[in-house]
Amino acid sequence: MIPLRSDISLIVDGLHRLNTRPLSVMEVCGTHTVSIFRSGIRSLLPPDLRLVSGPGCPVCVTDQGEIDAALSLVERGAIVATYGDMLKVPCDRGSLASKRSEGYDVAIVTSAMDVAALAEKHPDREVVFLAVGFETTSPATAALVKEAEQRGLSNLSVLSLHKRTPPVLAVLAGDPGLKISGFLLPGHVCVILGHEPFSFLPRDCGLPSVIAGFEGEQILLGLAEILRQYSRGESSLASVYGRAVRPEGNEKARTLLDEVFVSRSAPWRGIGVIPDSGYALAERYGVFDAERRFSLTIEPGKSLPGCRCGDVLTGKITPPDCPLFRMACTPLSPVGPCMVSSEGTCGAYFRFYKGDS
Numbered sequence: 001m002i003p004l005r006s007d008i009s010l011i012v013d014g015l016h017r018l019n020t021r022p023l024s025v026m027e028v029c030g031t032h033t034v035s036i037f038r039s040g041i042r043s044l045l046p047p048d049l050r051l052v053s054g055p056g057c058p059v060c061v062t063d064q065g066e067i068d069a070a071l072s073l074v075e076r077g078a079i080v081a082t083y084g085d086m087l088k089v090p091c092d093r094g095s096l097a098s099k100r101s102e103g104y105d106v107a108i109v110t111s112a113m114d115v116a117a118l119a120e121k122h123p124d125r126e127v128v129f130l131a132v133g134f135e136t137t138s139p140a141t142a143a144l145v146k147e148a149e150q151r152g153l154s155n156l157s158v159l160s161l162h163k164r165t166p167p168v169l170a171v172l173a174g175d176p177g178l179k180i181s182g183f184l185l186p187g188h189v190c191v192i193l194g195h196e197p198f199s200f201l202p203r204d205c206g207l208p209s210v211i212a213g214f215e216g217e218q219i220l221l222g223l224a225e226i227l228r229q230y231s232r233g234e235s236s237l238a239s240v241y242g243r244a245v246r247p248e249g250n251e252k253a254r255t256l257l258d259e260v261f262v263s264r265s266a267p268w269r270g271i272g273v274i275p276d277s278g279y280a281l282a283e284r285y286g287v288f289d290a291e292r293r294f295s296l297t298i299e300p301g302k303s304l305p306g307c308r309c310g311d312v313l314t315g316k317i318t319p320p321d322c323p324l325f326r327m328a329c330t331p332l333s334p335v336g337p338c339m340v341s342s343e344g345t346c347g348a349y350f351r352f353y354k355g356d357s
């Protein structure tokens, strides 16, 4: 539980005073979801304020078809390098972990730049970086592509599965079935993008939206700001994370993204294909694009039987509503990707949910 210092007591009092009708606020980011559990925030909230978890875990939203494409690369003899969590993400014909146990080359990296060293170490092999994540990790992939060009690493390519946050929020905000009342926006994405890309949420959708950091106090402050706006009939984009997020974002990182990537349609697991919601390598860097090099086509994959990740990622259900939760689906044996990552909603509920929050 977060310590009940006087300032936090004041914020909590304010939340109870301001919450006069049922509201559902989506915390977009998996880091927020975990922090909400860790700090015990739900137990402090007024009964009419509901928190729903959103699609902000890159592992969770990686589509079955994208995993299938990665499996086909290892089957064709490439060394596929990616972040550790991606190994267990399943599609209907296995995972990178299962391919690795069959003897295929799958390497775990902790940073995109590790892939350059791997490509240098194996000059006679094709080395593909399976690049996932939102605007927080895509600048590192962009830097890798430029590094590969500079060092003449012709055996390195990138399978870009990067996703863009604003387009998926536009889809969720526009879904009348979800009844989202406001968004707690992901602080680290906003460090890169700044405020403007999210300004459509209050302006066009009438939804109070607040950029917040990841400590319990930040989350409570963000919720209080959303309720304050509701109580006054306002909707605006606000930030309680000014110490890390500048309104203009990180210009250097955004310039890098604009140079190396172009936006394109991308499949989101359980949600579907969303226009402009992914990053592909720009024509100028096409030689490093694994899709072109291997003539790959990524088709949206089929749902895994019984898995309701799509409903979890859009806040339609919480993980305990899935019949497989804690039964067939556990972190040791995940049926769907939301159970794989520590920041996946199902993984977070598995570790923290006691049936009382």
Ligand code: SF4
Pocket (backbone or CB within 6 Å): 306, 307, 308, 309, 312, 319, 322, 323, 324, 325, 326, 329, 330, 334, 335, 336, 337, 338, 339, 346
């Ligand atoms: S509990 Fe498992 S099967 Fe159910 S939605 Fe979550 S990841 Fe999918």
